[in-house]
Amino acid sequence: MVKRTNNMNVCYPWLKSVYYQIIKQYQYGYNHNALLIKVMPGIGENVLIWNISCWLMCQKPKYFENCGNCYSCQLMCANTHPDWHSLKIEKSKPLDIEKVRNLIEKINTYPIQLGIKIVYLPNIGYWSEAAVCTLLKTIEDSPTNTYFFLTHTEQRFSSLILQSRCIKIYIPPPNEKESHDWLTTRIPQKNQELIIIALRLTGGSPLLALSLLNDKKYWQTRKILFDTMYNALQKDILLLLPILNNEQILQRINVIISLLLDAIKYHYKATKNFVNSDQINIINLITKHFSANCLLESASLWMKTYHRLIQVPTVNRELLIVDQLLTWERILHNNLIE
Numbered sequence: 001m002v003k004r005t006n007n008m009n010v011c012y013p014w015l016k017s018v019y020y021q022i023i024k025q026y027q028y029g030y031n032h033n034a035l036l037i038k039v040m041p042g043i044g045e046n047v048l049i050w051n052i053s054c055w056l057m058c059q060k061p062k063y064f065e066n067c068g069n070c071y072s073c074q075l076m077c078a079n080t081h082p083d084w085h086s087l088k089i090e091k092s093k094p095l096d097i098e099k100v101r102n103l104i105e106k107i108n109t110y111p112i113q114l115g116i117k118i119v120y121l122p123n124i125g126y127w128s129e130a131a132v133c134t135l136l137k138t139i140e141d142s143p144t145n146t147y148f149f150l151t152h153t154e155q156r157f158s159s160l161i162l163q164s165r166c167i168k169i170y171i172p173p174p175n176e177k178e179s180h181d182w183l184t185t186r187i188p189q190k191n192q193e194l195i196i197i198a199l200r201l202t203g204g205s206p207l208l209a210l211s212l213l214n215d216k217k218y219w220q221t222r223k224i225l226f227d228t229m230y231n232a233l234q235k236d237i238l239l240l241l242p243i244l245n246n247e248q249i250l251q252r253i254n255v256i257i258s259l260l261l262d263a264i265k266y267h268y269k270a271t272k273n274f275v276n277s278d279q280i281n282i283i284n285l286i287t288k289h290f291s292a293n294c295l296l297e298s299a300s301l302w303m304k305t306y307h308r309l310i311q312v313p314t315v316n317r318e319l320l321i322v323d324q325l326l327t328w329e330r331i332l333h334n335n336l337i338e
């Protein structure tokens with residue numbers, strides 16, 4: 001959700017340098033009308049774009065900040081600025097092309113009321129080709145003083161024509177220390193090791209890590225999953241069935257894959273990069289009995305099941321898990337280090 005604020009100081013620390021770079025471009029008069037921003041999920045790009053919008057809309061900006069007092073600033077603060085437009089995408093649903101048409105009609109029909117018009121289009125990677133084409137024409141023919149901010153997180157986003165019409169910006173995730181320091185200020189009572197684990201589990205995203213750290217149920221389930229796995233690997237692999245046969249199966253498979261990858265790292269003495277550094281007992285158990293190749297094959301098998309669950313949502317989940325577990329057991333059994 002976009003944070004409604006006029007104060008640049010609330011911008012996340014890892015986004016400030018990008019904010020300054022973009023604002024400088026506008027200050028120097030490089031007013032390209034479309035920015036295509038690639039980010040990983042959970043970086044807070046919506047806050048960045050909101051802050052840039054506040055600066056662009058402001059009638060009396062001071063250096064890098066909007067004044068907070070002018071009529072435009074007041075409208076932005078109240079989220080009622082008539083020249084600021086956005087289109088929300090629900091990732092679980094296909095994009096309704098009508099919504100795109102309505103927005104474009106609004107952009108083309110309504111004149112600019114207070115100087116400039118801004119259009120924020122998040123998650124453009126989820127748009128269909130037809131929707132992107134419609135947007136392309138709008139960007140090419142857009143009236144003066146209209147700015148488009150497009151974001152995408154998808155590697156597969158491949159509209160070369162759209163890319164060629166935009167200034168492309170990539171925002172990398174902050175480094176682990178910066179994210180760790182920020183998280184420590186947000187939740188000072190949290191165990192330091194747990195903060196690093198959460199960051200690594202979320203691919204280095206501080207906002208996703210924060211959400212994970214606040215999710216007590218996630219950590220409880222993770223513990224039960226690892227305890228069950230410890231027993232299942234020694235007794236009966238099907239002990240994992242009840243905990244996996246759940247709506248949260250994708251998240252749980254991710255946990256298993258991350259542990260298998262840690263065990264592979266152990267074989268290659270890359271223990272500094274462990275994700276699950278609090279699970280040394282089970283990593284020791286796995287590495288004692290299974291080679292790196294066997295673990296790689298196991299991780300690959302789990303990844304295939306993960307993708308199958310995404311691609312075929314109607315699949316019989318229980319049967320798929322049983323099949324997965326029995327296949328995995330065969331791989332483990334055939335590669336057991338005596």
Ligand SMILES: [Zn+2]
Nearest residue numbers: 058067070073
């Ligand atoms: Zn202002």
